[in-house]
Amino acid sequence: MNKINPLLLTILLLLTGSLAAHATELTFTDVADPSPDELIAFGVNKTYSYSHNILDDGYNALTDSITSSSLVFSFADESTDAAAESVFFTFDLAPFGSQLVTNGGATFTTVFSGLTLSGLLSADGMLNVELENAGVTNGHQENRSDFLFLGSILTVNVDRTTISTAPAQAVPEPASLALVGVGLLGLGWSSRRKLHKPY
Numbered sequence: 001m002n003k004i005n006p007l008l009l010t011i012l013l014l015l016t017g018s019l020a021a022h023a024t025e026l027t028f029t030d031v032a033d034p035s036p037d038e039l040i041a042f043g044v045n046k047t048y049s050y051s052h053n054i055l056d057d058g059y060n061a062l063t064d065s066i067t068s069s070s071l072v073f074s075f076a077d078e079s080t081d082a083a084a085e086s087v088f089f090t091f092d093l094a095p096f097g098s099q100l101v102t103n104g105g106a107t108f109t110t111v112f113s114g115l116t117l118s119g120l121l122s123a124d125g126m127l128n129v130e131l132e133n134a135g136v137t138n139g140h141q142e143n144r145s146d147f148l149f150l151g152s153i154l155t156v157n158v159d160r161t162t163i164s165t166a167p168a169q170a171v172p173e174p175a176s177l178a179l180v181g182v183g184l185l186g187l188g189w190s191s192r193r194k195l196h197k198p199y
Helices: 006-015 115-124 174-196
Strands: 019-032 038-040 047-053 064-077 084-091 094-103 107-113 126-133 147-165
Touching: 019 047, 038 047, 038 126, 047 147, 064 084, 064 094, 064 115, 064 126, 094 107, 115 126, 126 147
Parallel strands: none
Antiparallel strands: 019 147, 038 147, 047 126, 064 107, 064 147, 084 094, 084 126
16 A cells, blocks of 8 residues: 655645635626606607616626526606506517506616526626517507606625635745755664564
8 A cells, every 4th residue: 555755745735825715695787867857759769778787886797696686667647548558678689578667657677687687697797688569468559558668776696706825834045955855864774774684
């Protein structure tokens, strides 16, 4: 059975530091707040595009793993007309369907969350949003299917992995190494004499 050379083991332990990985939970929030509120009309101004960017908050795709995300939209009817308005959502050129958002002068909030949204963000830390006026649910009426986009809030939770290195131990000076070497040679010579000693 081979024994581990204690000198080699000692040198390796002295010269190498230990690595440790740590995960830190972080939350990034990005707010889109058009001023004035953006009118999205069925005739003109039918669409409105903008981007959410968490890179400005320090998101790093190499170290950050997105665990959850949500995107909250706020809309308002620009009149008290009872006609219902609906909006069509597109994220990074991928259609996400339409939804009734408001009627009768009311405000409305809609929320997106889940793995698909997180997957779009994880690639580059940006989310391109396009809002399109989809008219009313029972057939649009010109100038009656207009609504205001009040803003949106993107919230992203991540686990950030950092690698820390424990500082390596100080390397002994040559004189100290020489003394250790002489001592080990002496131990080796002594054990060798014991092996060859006649019984």
